[in-house]
Amino acid sequence: MSSLEQRCAKAGLKMTGQRRVILKVLGEASDHPSVEDVYDRAKEVDDSISIATVYRTLSLLDELDMVIRHEFQEGYSRYEVNDEHHHHLIDLDTGKVVEFQNDELEALKEKIARDLGYELIDHRLELYGKKLPKS
């Protein structure tokens, strides 16, 4: 039983065949799949799965904070398993998503919110760039 499945069980979700497939797809994804991507990959395992179930499952997982829903200005959502905290740099030429982490940034955003009189609950940071020539 995967760690994602364990967390679902703990949340009281029924472990159906469809959910198992979707969790497997998410657990194996090293990218940031769209709903359509998850659907396509799930269908390779179980052809009868419907996209409505994929939408419903991803919404549930999002509510449980097991996945993060991204909207990279593309007009649709992408998902990733919520494990370690990080941010994204999107390559404007290739669409490739690079993950990064930066402690200074984490501290800074906390401070900014506090200075504005707010407790920071959530945030989004995305960088959009083009590859520099290697020097």
Next chain:
Amino acid sequence: MSSLEQRCAKAGLKMTGQRRVILKVLGEASDHPSVEDVYDRAKEVDDSISIATVYRTLSLLDELDMVIRHEFQEGYSRYEVNDEHHHHLIDLDTGKVVEFQNDELEALKEKIARDLGYELIDHRLELYGKKLPKS
């Protein structure tokens, strides 16, 4: 002739009545109106304006970099006139949008992109928080 109108003229756009109204609405907005908001405010001036025109005009202005299109995880877009650079903190209780600017942050994001081998073209930063009790 407003500064926004001047920039439109320079870009070769025809200055129609509808566009003048939309630019006025944008120029006077101190918030971050949705398309529907802009449409409603424009209709108060010219009742015959259509929402298709509002969509088309905002898209044009976005291409010309005269406005910034935001997607604050709400399922629709909000716009603001592109004047000074700043970021947003969204109050999770009230939906209020607080603007802020931070030089340290600007420098840091440039550095992060550079360290990853990218030239920074664009970025998004949004903080989501709840008001701290005054101390």
Next chain:
DNA sequence: GTAGCTGCAAACTCTTTGCAACTCT
């Protein structure tokens, strides 16, 4: 047994677009 889950298709929301009429320049 039953609360929860599923597939299907229809509905919904936001946005875009084809078209014929109109209007700035």
Next chain:
DNA sequence: AGAGTTGCAAAGAGTTTGCAGCTAC
């Protein structure tokens, strides 16, 4: 005059939902 712009209504994309049947617990 003519390219650009408009309103309308229809179409599109992504997402959600009502329903009847099914399934994990």
